[in-house]
Amino acid sequence: MPSIAKPIAQHPSLKRNELGLTVRDYEGTMSTLCAGCGHDSITAALIRAIWELALPPHMIAKVSGIGCSSKTPAYFVNGAHGFNAAHGRMPPIATGANAANRELTYIGISGDGDSLSIGLGHLCHAIRRNVKMLYVIENNGVYGLTKGQFSASADVGSKSKRKEPNRMVPIDPVSLGLSLGATFIARSFSGDKEQLVPIFKAAMAHRGFALVDVISPCVTFNDHEGSTKSYLYVRNQAQKVSEADFIPEASEILATIGQNGAVNVTMHDGSIVSFKGVPPDYDPTDREKVFAYLQEHQTKGAIVTGLLYIDETAPQLHELSGTPEYALTKVPYEKLCPGSAALDQLQEDFR
Amino acid sequence: MPQPLLDPDVAAPLEKPVRVNDFALKLANVNGTGSASANGLLMQAIFRMGIPVSGKNLFPSNIQGLPTWYEIRVNKDGYTARALDYDLMVAMNAQTYERDIRELREGGYLLYDSTWPLDPSLRRNDIHILGVPFAQMCNENFRDPRERVLMKNIAYAGSLVAVLNIDMDIVEELLDEKFAGKKALRESNRRALRLGFDYAVEQFAPLPLRLEKMEANRDKILIDGNTATALGCIYAGATVAAWYPITPSTSVMDAFKEFCERYRRDPETGKNNYAILQAEDELAAIGMVIGASWAGARTFTSTSGPGISLMNELLGLAYYAEIPAVVMDIQRVGPSTGMPTRTQQGDLLECAYASHGDTKHILLFPANPHECFEFAVKSFDLAERFQTPVFMLSDLDIGMNDWVVDRLIWDDAYRPDRGRVLDADEVRDLSHFFRYDHEDENHVAARTLPGVDPKAAYFARGSGHTRTGAYTEIPDEYQQVVDRLARKQKAAAKFVPEPIIVQHRPASSEPRMLGSGSIGVVTLGGCDQAVREAIDRLEEFGIIADFMRVRGFPFNDAVEAFLDEHETCFIVEQNRDAQLRSLLTLETGVVKEKLRSVLVYGGFPLSAKHVIEGITSQMGEKILAVHR
Numbered sequence: 003m004p005s006i007a008k009p010i011a012q013h014p015s016l017k018r019n020e021l022g023l024t025v026r027d028y029e030g031t032m033s034t035l036c037a038g039c040g041h042d043s044i045t046a047a048l049i050r051a052i053w054e055l056a057l058p059p060h061m062i063a064k065v066s067g068i069g070c071s072s073k074t075p076a077y078f079v080n081g082a083h084g085f086n087a088a089h090g091r092m093p094p095i096a097t098g099a100n101a102a103n104r105e106l107t108y109i110g111i112s113g114d115g116d117s118l119s120i121g122l123g124h125l126c127h128a129i130r131r132n133v134k135m136l137y138v139i140e141n142n143g144v145y146g147l148t149k150g151q152f153s154a155s156a157d158v159g160s161k162s163k164r165k166e167p168n169r170m171v172p173i174d175p176v177s178l179g180l181s182l183g184a185t186f187i188a189r190s191f192s193g194d195k196e197q198l199v200p201i202f203k204a205a206m207a208h209r210g211f212a213l214v215d216v217i218s219p220c221v222t223f224n225d226h227e228g229s230t231k232s233y234l235y236v237r238n239q240a241q242k243v244s245e246a247d248f249i250p251e252a253s254e255i256l257a258t259i260g261q262n263g264a265v266n267v268t269m270h271d272g273s274i275v276s277f278k279g280v281p282p283d284y285d286p287t288d289r290e291k292v293f294a295y296l297q298e299h300q301t302k303g304a305i306v307t308g309l310l311y312i313d314e315t316a317p318q319l320h321e322l323s324g325t326p327e328y329a330l331t332k333v334p335y336e337k338l339c340p341g342s343a344a345l346d347q348l349q350e351d352f353r
Numbered sequence: 354m355p356q357p358l359l360d361p362d363v364a365a366p367l368e369k370p371v372r373v374n375d376f377a378l379k380l381a382n383v384n385g386t387g388s389a390s391a392n393g394l395l396m397q398a399i400f401r402m403g404i405p406v407s408g409k410n411l412f413p414s415n416i417q418g419l420p421t422w423y424e425i426r427v428n429k430d431g432y433t434a435r436a437l438d439y440d441l442m443v444a445m446n447a448q449t450y451e452r453d454i455r456e457l458r459e460g461g462y463l464l465y466d467s468t469w470p471l472d473p474s475l476r477r478n479d480i481h482i483l484g485v486p487f488a489q490m491c492n493e494n495f496r497d498p499r500e501r502v503l504m505k506n507i508a509y510a511g512s513l514v515a516v517l518n519i520d521m522d523i524v525e526e527l528l529d530e531k532f533a534g535k536k537a538l539r540e541s542n543r544r545a546l547r548l549g550f551d552y553a554v555e556q557f558a559p560l561p562l563r564l565e566k567m568e569a570n571r572d573k574i575l576i577d578g579n580t581a582t583a584l585g586c587i588y589a590g591a592t593v594a595a596w597y598p599i600t601p602s603t604s605v606m607d608a609f610k611e612f613c614e615r616y617r618r619d620p621e622t623g624k625n626n627y628a629i630l631q632a633e634d635e636l637a638a639i640g641m642v643i644g645a646s647w648a649g650a651r652t653f654t655s656t657s658g659p660g661i662s663l664m665n666e667l668l669g670l671a672y673y674a675e676i677p678a679v680v681m682d683i684q685r686v687g688p689s690t691g692m693p694t695r696t697q698q699g700d701l702l703e704c705a706y707a708s709h710g711d712t713k714h715i716l717l718f719p720a721n722p723h724e725c726f727e728f729a730v731k732s733f734d735l736a737e738r739f740q741t742p743v744f745m746l747s748d749l750d751i752g753m754n755d756w757v758v759d760r761l762i763w764d765d766a767y768r769p770d771r772g773r774v775l776d777a778d779e780v781r782d783l784s785h786f787f788r789y790d791h792e793d794e795n796h797v798a799a800r801t802l803p804g805v806d807p808k809a810a811y812f813a814r815g816s817g818h819t820r821t822g823a824y825t826e827i828p829d830e831y832q833q834v835v836d837r838l839a840r841k842q843k844a845a846a847k848f849v850p851e852p853i854i855v856q857h858r859p860a861s862s863e864p865r866m867l868g869s870g871s872i873g874v875v876t877l878g879g880c881d882q883a884v885r886e887a888i889d890r891l892e893e894f895g896i897i898a899d900f901m902r903v904r905g906f907p908f909n910d911a912v913e914a915f916l917d918e919h920e921t922c923f924i925v926e927q928n929r930d931a932q933l934r935s936l937l938t939l940e941t942g943v944v945k946e947k948l949r950s951v952l953v954y955g956g957f958p959l960s961a962k963h964v965i966e967g968i969t970s971q972m973g974e975k976i977l978a979v980h981r
Contacts, residue, residue, distance in 0.1 A: 058807075059810070060806055063804075081807030082807075083804075083810050085644070085674075087643075087670060091666070091670075098630070099647055100644075101650075102645035102650035103803065106803055106804050124636075324623075325624060325625050326626070327624075329804075330592040330627070338617065340588070342764070345584075345588070345762075
């Protein structure tokens with residue numbers, strides 16, 4: 003129920019990042035989700051990724067909607083402003099905030115109800131605007147907080163706890179993102195931290211909207227036999243396509259480039275993400291092939307994970323708006339107000 | 354001397370004496386045919402002649418082919434609310450001849466296109482009929498089919514210039530300005546203007562409705578409320594605007610964009626010191642405003658009633674999480690889609706209590722474009738001072754019609770009131786920061802912006818929270834916060850604009866009305882001019898009434914005092930359900946029974962006639978007593 007502060011106990015042996023901060027410095031309050039919830043694993047991976055990127059906590063802005071997933075921004079980076087908005091409305095909040103202050107790293111946490119039902123339109127338009135942010139869908143196919151209704155991502159034939167099968171076609175955020183022209187699309191599994199951390203790092207370095215769909219089984223309402231979003235099901239069906247191996251600019255990157263089957267993509271901030279394609283010829287920059295590949299595997303019932311698509315060339319919100327490199331909030335009022343002389347002059351047009 | 358072409362059967366006598374600078378004309382057109390620019394031209398020419406004037410565009414929710422009207426009222430004494438008695442009707446739409454001719458007052462003048470004969474059944478014996486073959490003359494003089502249609506409008510403008518004595522030099526000057534650099538168009542317009550003018554001079558004597566130059570507009574401008582609102586947002590320093598297109602608010606953002614391109618583009622870098630986000634819907638528009646405001650920008654949205662309905666959810670969030678938000682509501686006729694191009698004051702209650710749960714907001718009611726400019730700036734100051742949504746309730750009449758108002762004035766000493774926002778240094782001096790703690794005398798707690806300092810971080814939420822900002826489901830902790838919000842909203846009463854009050858003391862010590870006590874007339878927004886005119890004319894009925902125009906909510910003390918001081922108050926407003934009256938009864942201690950309503954809500958701007966009828970009809974017996 004209420005937020006529970008985590009005791010800060012720093013072990014002296016904990017590694018420190020460039021800012022001299024340990025992983026613990028990026029934690030939040032204690033999670034109040036069910037024990038074993040996939041969302042907590044995602045939070046842990048996110049904390050790791052942020053720590054590795056050595057982002058100053060106060061330069062992060064956490065935004066979310068409503069639902070189990072949307073509670074989680076309270077569970078990471080205490081030193082960052084957070085905004086737990088209304089159900090489905092996180093994308094507009096993030097868009098407005100980003101328009102005002104582009105200097106922050108925006109992390110949006112959402113769920114399948116939030117993103118694929120009530121807020122589906124907002125998600126689509128945030129993708130179209132290419133708002134620079136990490137947008138995580140913690141996807142479990144079920145409404146947890148209201149106790150177990152199907153969400154729009156539930157697969158056909160997937161059974162609820164009451165053994166009723168879902169008959170409606172699911173909305174797949176990956177296909178959706180691809181068709182809308184999303185510039186960064188990844189999918190992973192909450193239980194696969196090894197894959198999640200580099201994906202999150204790459205997503206945060208991406209110059210535009212980074213959509214990360216994370217299958218995150220609901221231990222309470224959707225982890226039983228017959229569910230297609232249970233731990234067992236996902237582990238058996240997941241197929242890794244590419245591993246995002248994030249290498250910051252400062253470290254040795256040359257060794258990775260040109261390795262057999264690897265595709266290197268230069269990120270907006272100059273760092274490079276290397277994808278070890280599985281199969282070796284998988285190219286996350288070739289939209290048509292990605293489409294075909296995903297279609298092919300989806301029909302077979304396979305969940306393709308990894309960094310699936312990336313485009314580092316498309317203009318993002320601020321380029322589309324012609325706004326400066328710095329935050330609009332930094333423009334002094336004196337520069338914004340045309341003053342009385344201009345008003346007098348202007349009013350000659352109103353005669 | 355040529356005479357007006359009177360009805361050949363029974364000629365009404367020509368009126369004497371000549372009425373100078375005091376009459377109303379109505380122009381009936383088909384929309385999408387270019388009449389708006391001709392009508393605007395006439396109105397602007399009269400404005401430049403220095404005569405008090407108003408122009409009301411009564412247009413359909415349609416692109417082309419439906420009836421549209423434009424009304425011009427000139428009045429040397431400054432009474433320029435909508436008139437309902439038309440002295441001159443320019444009938445250019447055969448679809449509406451019947452109605453238009455019927456609306457003309459007895460002894461009035463009808464100007465119509467005599468290319469086609471007027472159906473004899475439409476003729477009236479008590480009016481003067483002036484026929485000009487506009488279509489024929491344009492067909493003979495112009496070749497391009499589109500030009501033939503467009504120039505008919507300029508041709509009738511030319512005839513009006515002749516019969517009403519509009520200054521031709523001023524009209525020519527306006528055309529020069531409008532078509533600067535478009536030589537061919539300028540020439541076509543000049544020719545069409547002359548065609549109509551010459552025909553009228555040859556065929557008709559000047560009408561006994563005449564315009565003569567005055568000096569009433571020296572310090573005035575001609576501007577619509579939406580342009581003035583946008584200008585206010587520019588001067589207030591708004592950098593982020595989010596919106597979804599909706600009539601009649603769209604021109605707010607159109608104007609904002611234009612001003613931004615003019616004043617906000619960095620001359621050195623070419624970069625825009627503004628961002629205008631056309632959202633996917635109004636839910637997103639207000640969401641973007643809340644996000645941008647949370648991040649520290651001055652930001653607003655412009656919308657109308659249906660948009661407010663959609664924004665309700667997030668308005669509650671902004672109220673509860675205490676995030677400033679400015680909403681420009683350009684009201685139109687509801688409910689539902691209603692009549693999008695008609696005016697109403699129907700959003701008062703919706704805005705006052707927008708969103709579920711206990712919510713209460715700050716409202717501002719501008720009466721004209723001049724106040725739109727001032728109140729727009731004030732909206733931002735109040736939103737940030739009180740960390741809450743502020744609604745400026747304009748309407749279609751104020752927003753989309755050109756009004757003659759006092760020149761806008763700007764004080765260069767103005768600096769935005771950002772309210773209580775802690776900067777990095779202030780945060781560093783604190784041992785800890787709690788978002789909703791340490792309220793000031795207005796019950797406002799300090800906020801922080803993202804990106805300042807890790808110590809300043811807090812979690813904004815629409816869920817139950819304590820004064821530290823932490824999640825809660827505990828009754829006392831919850832109530833502590835929402836009780837402060839109620840006190841905070843109340844405190845804003847001292848900061849919203851005071852009402853405008855005009856006392857009309859009776860000349861003698863006699864009571865204001867035989868058998869009655871003191872009378873007050875209370876109104877808001879764009880009803881202002883009509884109500885003031887009505888009060889002046891009510892003296893003819895022996896009714897002396899005081900005037901109050903409410904300009905903000907929560908109501909300040911002066912509002913309640915006025916209600917207390919008067920035995921009877923007529924509340925004049927443009928909605929069916931007496932929303933201002935309801936709000937006054939709910940939010941002041943006034944006795945409900947002494948508030949009476951005058952309600953005009955059909956969608957057209959208010960006229961003094963409506964108000965006089967509304968008040969006298971409720972005082973029927975008392976008025977009779979006076980005249981007895």
